[in-house]
Amino acid sequence: MRTIISTKGQLVLPAELRQQDGVAPGQEFEIERLGPGVYRLARAEAPANAGLVDWLLACPEKGWFVPVPSESTADLQDPGIEEPVD
Numbered sequence: 001m002r003t004i005i006s007t008k009g010q011l012v013l014p015a016e017l018r019q020q021d022g023v024a025p026g027q028e029f030e031i032e033r034l035g036p037g038v039y040r041l042a043r044a045e046a047p048a049n050a051g052l053v054d055w056l057l058a059c060p061e062k063g064w065f066v067p068v069p070s071e072s073t074a075d076l077q078d079p080g081i082e083e084p085v086d
Contacts, residue, residue, distance in 0.1 A: 011041075021043070023043070027043060027044075028043075029042065029044055030043075030044050
């Protein structure tokens, strides 16, 4: 099967291959140069904790795990510290 390298150096994995192997957007791949003009492309293994949050949220026993909204530490202020006055 043939594909084309874009002007940005991007390689398109044909839809037929993506469907056969369940390749989704955002998945990482490793590429290795075996020799002049010869490359090996392999899907990188998912991190050990991939899908952990979804698995925990699917737990039938509710209340043990709840997602915590993300906050920036820049939004937090120690009530004992006063803001400088200009």
